[in-house]
Amino acid sequence: MKKKIIIKSAELFLNLGFKSVTMDDIANEMGISKKTIYQYFETKTKLIEATAIYKFECISESIDAIFNLNANPIDELFKIKEFITNYMSNQKKSPEFQLKKYYPRIHTILKQKQFEVMQGCVSGNLDRGIAAGLYRDNLNVEFISRIYFNSMGALKDHEIFPENQFSLEDLLDNYLEYHLRGICTPLGVTLLNKKNTLINYK
Template identity: 55%
Template sequence: MREKIIEKAAELFINLGFKSVTMDDIAQEMGISKKTIYTHFKNKTALVKEAVMHMYHLITHGIDCIRALEQNPIEELYAIKKFAMTRLKDEKSSPQYQLQKYYPEIYSLLKEKQFEKMHECTVANLERGIAQGLYRENLDVEFVSRIYFIGVNGIKDDTLFPIDQFPKAQLFEAYLEYHLRGIVTKEGLKTLKKFINQQSN
């Protein structure tokens, strides 16, 4: 039952926001009493933390599966972007913004974990790209990986990128192209253009 509550809460938080969803809403959605939820979680904050970690592990597992395919590095980044966009249905709301505002400690923990994971993935991607001649060999890998992380997080800020002006899917698409154009070789650019053409068709 504990796992089912976490899964349902995670789904509701992503779709409706961390602030909007109450314990009553979760209980009603599941057809159980609120008391049942409180036997597993002492308060809403504890449930939010578990739901956030559940979502984080789902996404990182998916990314690990994509990385295990060992596609060329540019293809890998497009596959990860596509996967992340299907997982985070944040077209209408920005769950990360609400998490930061109402649950700052959980947000800080998540951001730390996200950085560790994304840094590891990006460094590996950059090193493979350089080795395969798709990325420029004079790249400062540590600098680029950190700038990429800042960018990916920065474009999630709805105050900087209002959703009505910058739909999430297009925004991530544009940022990935921006990132890759800055690091690819002439050979890498050929591969990148194939993906840009695929997206526009």
């Protein structure tokens, strides 16, 4: 029952917003009493924290699955970009913005988890790219992995990138191009150009 409550709550929170969905709404949607929810979660805040971590773990598993495909490092980043584009395009609300505004403690917890996972993923991608001769061997992996994390966060800042000027897909496309052009060897650039040609051809 606890997992069912988390899954249904995540669906409602992401579609309608963390602030607007009440415990009564969740109970009514599930056909259970509010008392049943409180048996597992003492407060709405604890339920929100559980749903935020649950969604984060789902996303992490999907990204891990991409890395497990053992694609070349450049293809890997394109696949991750496609996943992020599809995932974020399907969201009706901005959960991260809402957490930051209304539940800052949960937002801080989630951001730390995101940093740890993303830094590990980006560092691994950089190491494999260097080993394959696709990325320059003089890269500071620790520095670039941190810049990557912060830059991806900045793309979601609508004050810096207003939605009426920048689409999510264009932002991710341009940032990935910017990132790869800065780290690739001539061999990597050749592969990137071929990748872009194929994408544009489609």
